[in-house]
Amino acid sequence: MSFRPFLALVLVLSLGAQPPRGLVVSQERLASEAGAQVLREGGSAVDAAVATAFALAVVHPAAGNLGGGGFLLSRTTRGQASFIDFREAAPASAHPRMWLKADGTYDKAKHHDSLASVGVPGTVSGLREAWKREGRLPWARLLKPAIHLARTGFVLTDNQAAGLAEQLPAFIRHAPTLAQFSRKGEPLRAGDRLVQLDLARTLRRLAKDWTDFYRGRTAALIVRDMTANGGPITAADLRGYRPVRREPLRGTYRGLELLAAPPPSSGGQVLIESLNLLESFDLKAAGPGSPMAVHLAAEALRRAFADRAQFLGDPAFNSGIPLAHLLSKAYAAELRATIRPDRASTSDPSRFTWEPDRPHTTHLSVLDREGNAVSLTYTLEESYGLKRIVPGAGFLLNNELGDFNAVPGLTDATGRIGTPPNLAWPAQRPLSSMCPVVLVKDGAVVMVSGSPGGRTIPATVLATVLNVVDFGLDARAAVDAPRIHHQWLPDRIQVEADLPAATRAALKAMGHTLKEVPKQGCAQVILVRNGHAEGAADTKRWSDSGVAVE
Numbered sequence: 021m022s023f024r025p026f027l028a029l030v031l032v033l034s035l036g037a038q039p040p041r042g043l044v045v046s047q048e049r050l051a052s053e054a055g056a057q058v059l060r061e062g063g064s065a066v067d068a069a070v071a072t073a074f075a076l077a078v079v080h081p082a083a084g085n086l087g088g089g090g091f092l093l094s095r096t097t098r099g100q101a102s103f104i105d106f107r108e109a110a111p112a113s114a115h116p117r118m119w120l121k122a123d124g125t126y127d128k129a130k131h132h133d134s135l136a137s138v139g140v141p142g143t144v145s146g147l148r149e150a151w152k153r154e155g156r157l158p159w160a161r162l163l164k165p166a167i168h169l170a171r172t173g174f175v176l177t178d179n180q181a182a183g184l185a186e187q188l189p190a191f192i193r194h195a196p197t198l199a200q201f202s203r204k205g206e207p208l209r210a211g212d213r214l215v216q217l218d219l220a221r222t223l224r225r226l227a228k229d230w231t232d233f234y235r236g237r238t239a240a241l242i243v244r245d246m247t248a249n250g251g252p253i254t255a256a257d258l259r260g261y262r263p264v265r266r267e268p269l270r271g272t273y274r275g276l277e278l279l280a281a282p283p284p285s286s287g288g289q290v291l292i293e294s295l296n297l298l299e300s301f302d303l304k305a306a307g308p309g310s311p312m313a314v315h316l317a318a319e320a321l322r323r324a325f326a327d328r329a330q331f332l333g334d335p336a337f338n339s340g341i342p343l344a345h346l347l348s349k350a351y352a353a354e355l356r357a358t359i360r361p362d363r364a365s366t367s368d369p370s371r372f373t374w375e376p377d378r379p380h381t382t383h384l385s386v387l388d389r390e391g392n393a394v395s396l397t398y399t400l401e402e403s404y405g406l407k408r409i410v411p412g413a414g415f416l417l418n419n420e421l422g423d424f425n426a427v428p429g430l431t432d433a434t435g436r437i438g439t440p441p442n443l444a445w446p447a448q449r450p451l452s453s454m455c456p457v458v459l460v461k462d463g464a465v466v467m468v469s470g471s472p473g474g475r476t477i478p479a480t481v482l483a484t485v486l487n488v489v490d491f492g493l494d495a496r497a498a499v500d501a502p503r504i505h506h507q508w509l510p511d512r513i514q515v516e517a518d519l520p521a522a523t524r525a526a527l528k529a530m531g532h533t534l535k536e537v538p539k540q541g542c543a544q545v546i547l548v549r550n551g552h553a554e555g556a557a558d559t560k561r562w563s564d565s566g567v568a569v570e
């Protein structure tokens with residue numbers, strides 16, 4: 021044997037002899053690194069997810085947050101799956117017509133861009149709840165990297181600086197936000213250091229006592245801001261907030277077991293229902309990005325989104341969500357019969373039956389060396405949420421209540437939904453599309469995925485699953501492939517700019533209307549293949565995404 025092959029063999033054998041290493045995939049390298057360091061110190065997947073999430077609140081303020089909410093799905097190697105709903109809740113004064121003006125017309129600014137659009141934040145309590153059961157390292161250890169990054173600052177990348185500069189006109193409307201995210205009103209530039217001292221102080225308080233957010237100084241700062249500016253969130257709203265442990269939704273797809281987000285997210289319903297519909301089609305033969313594969317995925321999503329509009333909302337306010345039916349293979353067969361292979365269906369806002377003929381949520385995926393997995397998506401709703409820092413507390417408020425239906429009774433072709441399940445009632449949680457997912461095969465986690473993107477989220481996650489399961493792509497290729505989306509209304513397929521021209525032409529010939537977007541979503545995927553874990557962070561529009569290895 022010559023020297024080189026011999027060296028290669030030694031290398032392969034020695035690599036093979038190494039214990040498996042954990043992975044953290046998130047939208048920012050520094051945050052993933054914070055999580056990976058926790059894994060190196062013997063922390064669990066949940067510990068790493070908590071440390072990454074707190075670090076994202078510092079280095080990715082567009083979506084990483086303390087003032088927002090989200091969902092954390094975890095699965096242990098022993099097969100225990102758990103789901104923590106830390107979605108924001110409407111305050112006690114909420115009511116379904118709260119976004120209408122006195123003359124009954126819809127007030128979009130109030131719904132999406134006012135203190136009335138802020139939900140009671142869930143993130144801190146949700147992360148604490150996860151740590152309580154599945155954390156190994158001390159709570160304060162997990163906040164340490166975030167505190168350090170906030171206190172000493174971090175050097176802005178091109179992306180981070182561009183994101184902040186883009187929002188400067190919005191930040192100017194609120195002095196504390198402008199002060200935190202600019203240099204005296206001038207844009208920060210790549211290479212500048214962003215120091216967030218108020219945020220560091222808040223994080224330090226939370227490291228000592230997480231309840232500070234809900235009943236301590238942090239709560240008092242939130243309430244003071246609300247009171248001074250006519251916002252509805254009270255001390256009682258904050259004290260009353262609780263994360264909810266729920267059963268994950270379960271489905272199967274081509275022999276794989278799926279764990280996904282239950283209501284108040286629609287992510288799991290849309291994903292599992294779409295996969296059920298697609299299961300009997302030979303997508304592999306059609307090929308990735310082919311007209312038939314896109315057509316079928318769009319038709320599946322169209323139907324799942326119509327069911328979402330009709331049935332989905334906070335389960336505490338909707339006792340009759342027919343999930344078992346919607347996720348059954350029998351229902352999928354019924355619905356499948358309404359898909360024509362050669363022709364687009366039409367979406368009609370007045371009915372939900374079928375004739376046979378949209379950076380600013382963020383996702384992180386973690387897999388530790390033992391095979392425990394965490395899939396966490398959390399958000400402020402829009403980029404930088406309400407773009408309002410809580411004065412003195414250094415974190416941004418969400419505008420999540422914009423996810424409630426706008427006008428009761430008004431469901432129209434533009435995609436506005438007015439169906440009853442998702443109206444704003446006190447303490448109700450707005451319907452989400454966030455879709456953290458874990459796939460299991462033969463008892464072991466084989467894939468962790470999730471993405472931001474509002475209503476496009478389930479479609480982005482669906483694409484990653486189909487790319488792996490049907491098309492056999494590796495994690496990198498599964499994240500890079502062109503994506504599509506359909507949400508029932510408006511009746512059109514959203515396509516990424518790199519979907520082949522021939523596929524678009526064929527889809528138009530089938531009767532589909534297409535809307536081109538440059539990019540859709542920002543998926544963070546971990547895939548286990550042949551016993552090896554590989555991670556792919558989405559670089560479609562975010563080139564600093566981070567894969568960190570334990």
Ligand code: DON
Binds near residue numbers: 380399403477
């Ligand atoms: O919960 C939801 O579905 C939305 N509030 C998520 C918002 C979002 O993904 C915006 N990002 N691109």
